[in-house]
Amino acid sequence: RRRISGASSGLPEHIEILGGRYPTDAITNVTPAILNKLSLRLHTQPAHPLSTLRALIEAHYPDFAHLSSLSPLVTPYKNFDELSFPKDHPGRAVTDSYYVNKDLMLRTHTSAHEVEVFRKGETKWLLTADVYRRDEIDGSHYPVFHQVEGARVFSADAAGMKECQESNADLAQKLATENIVIEDVPHISPTNPVQPTHDPRHSELVAKNLKLSLNTLMLKLFGGVAGSSAQNPLKVRWIEAYFPFTSPSFEVEVFFQGKWLEILGCGVVRQATLDTAGVSNKIGWAFGLGLERIAMILYGIPDIRLFWSMDPRFLSQFEQGKITTFRPYSKYPSCFKDVSFWSPKDKPLHENDFCDLVRDVAGDIVEDVQKASNIPRINYRSMDRSLSNEEVNGIQAQVVSRLKDQMGVEIR
Numbered sequence: 001r002r003r004i005s006g007a008s009s010g011l012p013e014h015i016e017i018l019g020g021r022y023p024t025d026a027i028t029n030v031t032p033a034i035l036n037k038l039s040l041r042l043h044t045q046p047a048h049p050l051s052t053l054r055a056l057i058e059a060h061y062p063d064f065a066h067l068s069s070l071s072p073l074v075t076p077y078k079n080f081d082e083l084s085f086p087k088d089h090p091g092r093a094v095t096d097s098y099y100v101n102k103d104l105m106l107r108t109h110t111s112a113h114e115v116e117v118f119r120k121g122e123t124k125w126l127l128t129a130d131v132y133r134r135d136e137i138d139g140s141h142y143p144v145f146h147q148v149e150g151a152r153v154f155s156a157d158a159a160g161m162k163e164c165q166e167s168n169a170d171l172a173q174k175l176a177t178e179n180i181v182i183e184d185v186p187h188i189s190p191t192n193p194v195q196p197t198h199d200p201r202h203s204e205l206v207a208k209n210l211k212l213s214l215n216t217l218m219l220k221l222f223g224g225v226a227g228s229s230a231q232n233p234l235k236v237r238w239i240e241a242y243f244p245f246t247s248p249s250f251e252v253e254v255f256f257q258g259k260w261l262e263i264l265g266c267g268v269v270r271q272a273t274l275d276t277a278g279v280s281n282k283i284g285w286a287f288g289l290g291l292e293r294i295a296m297i298l299y300g301i302p303d304i305r306l307f308w309s310m311d312p313r314f315l316s317q318f319e320q321g322k323i324t325t326f327r328p329y330s331k332y333p334s335c336f337k338d339v340s341f342w343s344p345k346d347k348p349l350h351e352n353d354f355c356d357l358v359r360d361v362a363g364d365i366v367e368d369v370q371k372a373s374n375i376p377r378i379n380y381r382s383m384d385r386s387l388s389n390e391e392v393n394g395i396q397a398q399v400v401s402r403l404k405d406q407m408g409v410e411i412r
Ligand code: FA5
Pocket: 108, 109, 110, 111, 133, 135, 140, 141, 142, 145, 147, 243, 246, 262, 263, 264, 265, 266, 267, 286, 287, 288, 289, 290, 291, 292, 293
């Protein structure tokens, strides 16, 4: 375990984040490049594709509460423990998540807010937010992306189940069309079990409501895309999944332009979550979907970095509430640089630490980091302009010197 910014490299004792001041410690690994994104909140920027997509999803759930302004700073307890993540879950590692210090982190998913929203007594709600994960660098991975969490709970009694059945009948009508083909899995199975405290009939009804609700959402989002025959009929595939905070659990994939695309994870909410929230008398479902992947498809946006572009050639193409096809502007030339080094045997350099360092130095002009014969190769390319040799060489020199100083590697 190592830090991107060690004390030796000038990590201050405190850092300012969204107007608060927080002490750093031995696991602090947030970088300025990441902290600069916190205030942008793309999902609320008028006319931004992510904002239009959020609004479309909210319009599909008109009688749900729509939340979108919760702080990304959460305790690891909220992000993981409240949701029944085991103590040794890999997502908790400093190589996978961003920590301000041992008691505060950037949420890795919108599920981090489930307990607090259920505790407020909300029974039907959507929550949209920026989420943060340490990851590799390429055209479809970015350390910040956006999720919409959705949930609905019913009272766990005859009245609640009647409400659920009525909702199921309503939704089934909307799906009585030739325009969607659904590949289903059983609501409950030995590998995707009902929770011990649940009546299996209740769990089945709730899982069915979840599926109907999301199938109608998929039809609305993907069913009407102009100019492509690939989604007529739209093909949706349900797959058994596993999450520590739902059971049974599912993933949904949509067949689009020749590929199955994972859109979301979901399931019947684990009763421990509802107990912690003080609403033990409820039973319900939750889902979490990624906005970027859907927006890339609907708008034809080829690179996930574009969402962060301030270039008018990008931003001026969009109008709030309208999905239009992105017109790419010219691609500037790329410049590859290899970084060959030995890392200490006892402290091998983690790929995510390498990528974060590169991202911190180079920002969005790094397109991807690949490996050529096991040597990391950085691909520099700006979305907005031509890079000069001097500029790339200067950035590369900074990458190399920070690798030496902070990561203790030896450059070959
Ligand atoms: C989750 O984050 C769960 N919280 C989802 C959930 C909510 C399950 C409620 C059950 C109940 P996952 O890590 O699979 O699960 O992410 C959910 C979705 O976010 C994915 O299906 C995908 O659409 C999107 N996503 C995940 N990682 C990335 C990434 N690196 N870049 C862009 N989108 C991503």
